[in-house]
Amino acid sequence: MAERIIIVGGGVAAVSAIKSIREIDEKVEIYLFGSERFYPYYRLRLTKALFENALKDKIMLKKIDWYVQNNVNLHMGRSVREINTDRKEIILEDGSSFKFDKLLLASGSHNFKPPINGIDKQGVYTIRKLEDIEELKSYIKDKETILNIGGGIQGLETAWILHQNGKNVIIAEAMERLMPRQLDERASRILQKSIESLGIKLLINKQVKSIEGKDRVEGFTIDSGEYFPCHTVIYSVGVRANIDFLRNSSIKTNVGAVVNEYMETSEKGIYAAGDVAELNGRLGGLWTIAVEQGTIAGYNMVGKESKYTGVTATTMLNAFNISLFSIGNVDEKYSTYSLIEDKEDDINYKRLFIKDKKIVGAILLGDTKKAVAIKALVEKEKDLSGIDLNKVSIDELIDKLK
Numbered sequence: 209m210a211e212r213i214i215i216v217g218g219g220v221a222a223v224s225a226i227k228s229i230r231e232i233d234e235k236v237e238i239y240l241f242g243s244e245r246f247y248p249y250y251r252l253r254l255t256k257a258l259f260e261n262a263l264k265d266k267i268m269l270k271k272i273d274w275y276v277q278n279n280v281n282l283h284m285g286r287s288v289r290e291i292n293t294d295r296k297e298i299i300l301e302d303g304s305s306f307k308f309d310k311l312l313l314a315s316g317s318h319n320f321k322p323p324i325n326g327i328d329k330q331g332v333y334t335i336r337k338l339e340d341i342e343e344l345k346s347y348i349k350d351k352e353t354i355l356n357i358g359g360g361i362q363g364l365e366t367a368w369i370l371h372q373n374g375k376n377v378i379i380a381e382a383m384e385r386l387m388p389r390q391l392d393e394r395a396s397r398i399l400q401k402s403i404e405s406l407g408i409k410l411l412i413n414k415q416v417k418s419i420e421g422k423d424r425v426e427g428f429t430i431d432s433g434e435y436f437p438c439h440t441v442i443y444s445v446g447v448r449a450n451i452d453f454l455r456n457s458s459i460k461t462n463v464g465a466v467v468n469e470y471m472e473t474s475e476k477g478i479y480a481a482g483d484v485a486e487l488n489g490r491l492g493g494l495w496t497i498a499v500e501q502g503t504i505a506g507y508n509m510v511g512k513e514s515k516y517t518g519v520t521a522t523t524m525l526n527a528f529n530i531s532l533f534s535i536g537n538v539d540e541k542y543s544t545y546s547l548i549e550d551k552e553d554d555i556n557y558k559r560l561f562i563k564d565k566k567i568v569g570a571i572l573l574g575d576t577k578k579a580v581a582i583k584a585l586v587e588k589e590k591d592l593s594g595i596d597l598n599k600v601s602i603d604e605l606i607d608k609l610k
Contacts, residue, residue, distance in 0.1 A: 217314030218242025221482030224502030245285035317483035326419030368527035471505035536569030
């Protein structure tokens with residue numbers, strides 16, 4: 209009888225694992241259980257497709273035939289309630305159970321709900337699932353002013369899409385500037401100016417204290433006491449791993465399911481990948497990380513030993529009439545040298561962060577044509593020895609190293 213692998217979760221980590229499993233083993237049984245009723249899809253495209261029709265067909269990770277061809281037993285819309293590691297079985301919300309030989313936890317994460325007074329009022333949304341988009345799209349048809357709580361990538365992409373579709377947008381960001389993990393101060397200022405030039409109101413270094421309205425959203429108050437009217441609130445202030453169904457199991461958890469470099473948990477034969485996996489005390493939280501971890505977990509589950517060595521964090525944003533690219537460590541305290549080119553036109557800005565004669569991070573605003581080349585140099589840790597950094601432009605340096 210063929211061995212059975214069960215995958216809990218229907219995201220890109222799960223699909224990546226299926227690919228690597230089938231690359232090695234065509235006979236092992238694969239069962240996938242997803243809490244959503246939809247086939248696995250691109251979560252990154254949710255906000256971009258907010259005002260599009262036939263959304264489900266456009267954002268599917270794989271066509272239905274792909275799962276048939278790879279002999280995957282799909283159980284969509286079926287949530288796992290708990291894991292019994294002694295009996296090697298999963299128990300679903302409806303009480304039914306399924307045995308496994310190997311198990312992959314790819315249950316992802318959910319958006320953190322900030323402790324704001326009025327956060328449960330009608331008209332407050334977050335974007336994490338396809339059904340979130342469907343509900344939000346219906347609600348905001350006749351709404352004019354929308355507050356976005358959170359100035360990270362998802363919050364900014366949402367604000368841009370709403371603005372493009374005629375909505376009056378307010379962005380509230382609790383940090384001192386926009387995207388401090390991906391941008392330096394100068395780049396943050398350029399991005400801020402670009403957003404404000406479009407008439408979008410930015411509340412930087414401001415905390416939303418309460419969402420006002422009797423039964424539904426009518427406005428909000430910030431920490432200074434100032435009140436602003438609005439009709440809808442969308443929050444995006446970080447994620448938390450989906451690990452509640454592991455609480456009563458012997459699988460070790462902290463902020464996520466704790467794994468080693470082989471993506472194996474504390475229980476032999478049980479793996480985790482993507483947003484639910486905690487490695488070295490940290491969650492991944494990036495699409496590229498989920499892809500790589502799912503691939504590594506899949507290989508190890510069918511006997512091909514593989515180690516996860518990490519993925520360099522990369523951010524790209526094309527919004528507010530500006531292109532943005534950031535990679536690696538852009539903390540100037542970490543680097544020992546920087547190459548900076550600033551045209552002071554509030555559009556074009558480039559900075560390379562260098563340490564130990566290697567490019568460890570980069571920021572590009574405006575002209576991002578060298579993004580792919582820079583990504584390769586950072587990932588390959590290209591040695592800069594023998595190059596006089598005082599006598600080359602950033603583009604010349606990149607061309608020399610390619």
